[in-house]
Amino acid sequence: MLRFVAARIGLAVPTLLAISFLVFFAAYLSPADPVDIIVGERAAPEVKARTRQQWGLDRPPLVRYGDYLWNIVTRFDFGRSYLTQESIIDIIQRGFPNTALLATLALLLSLLVGIPSGMLAAVWVNRAPDRIAMSLALTGVAVPSFVLGPVLVLVFALRLDWLPVVGFSPQGGMTAEFFVLPTIVLAARSAALIARLTRSAMLDVLRQDYVRTARAKGLGNGVVLFKHALKNAFPPILTVTATTFGYLLAGSFVVETLFAIPGIGYQSIDAIRKRDYPVIQAMALLLASIFVLVNLVVDILYGVLDPRARLTGGGSGSIRQKGAA
């Protein structure tokens, strides 16, 4: 087991290094000159030259990359924003709690909705509950959050007046009700994916002999469903949950923009629109690290839950649904 864990961690480090390299040099290759972004295109040449020197932009790219990595690893320093000169770690500390809260709530909601409806669908396969659950799931996959969001706002906030329109009150305070709509909108897609996968995993397990044996022994439906079936259907559900978490983070870009929630998604889009490269780089690196970490945890959990995975070295085996947030 220890060797399995070590091997997984051993794979994560080069992946992160490769990503940091790509992120850094992609920004380097981009057509815009950072100095133009910092002081404006029309600044005097002397000012530009001085800025270039101050920001260390005149050094060779490899040196800058090494410096960049060194600062991140030793001091957790991602540099400063080109536009506001603010330290990026401060920007992240401001935005990340909001995103983390939203993503966690949405993940919980999608598990709470997805697993039971997938189980219901599997138990009543090809009958009304299955049909209803799977139609809803398909809608969840096909309707993007920037369509679902406005529709829900229109109905529940503008027409019925039950909930506030935007995620954050203008005063910056956040009460629970501000999070209701964003959480639902963000969770819709992942709930749909989890429901679909739970259904098919349960269907696979329910066909197994040991389930039939359990039924033949006269065990109650509940015991068979939860102890025999769900327990064994769980590893694939766990995998799709991890994949889903990635989509929740990607989805937070849209949902935060939609509801004006100042999280890292909102901040990233803002940085992209303003071409604030150091911020984009840091956000990309942060998100990549989260993914690598989540995948690592899932692989290890998978190894714990299903000892066969340890031997083949195949962990989560990406099950993926393409598409937008």
Add this chain to the structure above:
Amino acid sequence: MPEAELTALAPSDAPAELTPPAPGVWRRLLANPLAAASLLLLLLLVLLAVFAPVVAPHGFAEQKLERQLENPSGTFPLGTDELGRDTLSRLLYGARISLSVAVAVEACVVTIGLLVGLIAGFFGGAVDAALMRVTDVMLAFPDVLLAILLVGIFGTATASPAASLLLVVVALGVTGWPPLARLVRGQVLGLRKREFVEAARSLGATNGRILRRHILPNLLSPILVAVTVDTAGVILAEATLSFLGIGVQRPYPSWGRMISDALAENHLRSEPRLILLPSLALSLTVLALNFLGDGLRDALDPRAHAKR
């Protein structure tokens, strides 16, 4: 064995015999009401998109400032937006944008995915290991996020409309191929061990010939299904990028951008139609592609249908 008999035993050159989709694919597809309706809807959409310049009553950027935010009428069948532009025309040109992005991206995805999958699956060994490592790393990240970062770095937000369109295609094409590569590789691994491949090889067929004659035709149906469903994802991804303001740029009317522009103008309460119409167009297109994909899967492989 005389040579004449050998050639008689050799797999025929007619791909029809080797392609598993049995006759009746069309019949089975059209017998499925959801799939048939979706196919019809998508055909209509393609026609409208192709002939948008003829069908659309106005230009997509044509402003009539004296006729802002009008309700649907004879001149403007679906009303106008805050700049007095005809909503129907913008929706039609939006379909053109969505579909052309989808076609171009799928061309990239199929080219790269097929190449990577074929090479990895057919040759195996270190090449396979290396290619699949890259594929797995890319699969670990949501492709939309990769695309967002790509367009962010290359700067669609400040590009001209035409350049932004190209950048969106490149970003989605470069990030979209891994699932298809995975699928192709898996199929090839299975096919490589089948008797007819072995037979062809023992008859002296070259790798190229085996790939062309025996592997590729058998890949057609799974690729067709995957591409159909994937197209839905690409259309959503383009709409997402455009919604975020980093996709196709103004004045090109992308459905995603129409939604975000209308939201930014606070039309949700007063003119919800400006948000709901592009939303409906987008959702219907994506749903239809999903239904068609499911229908195709069942029609191409009736046995799988029986199991479900």
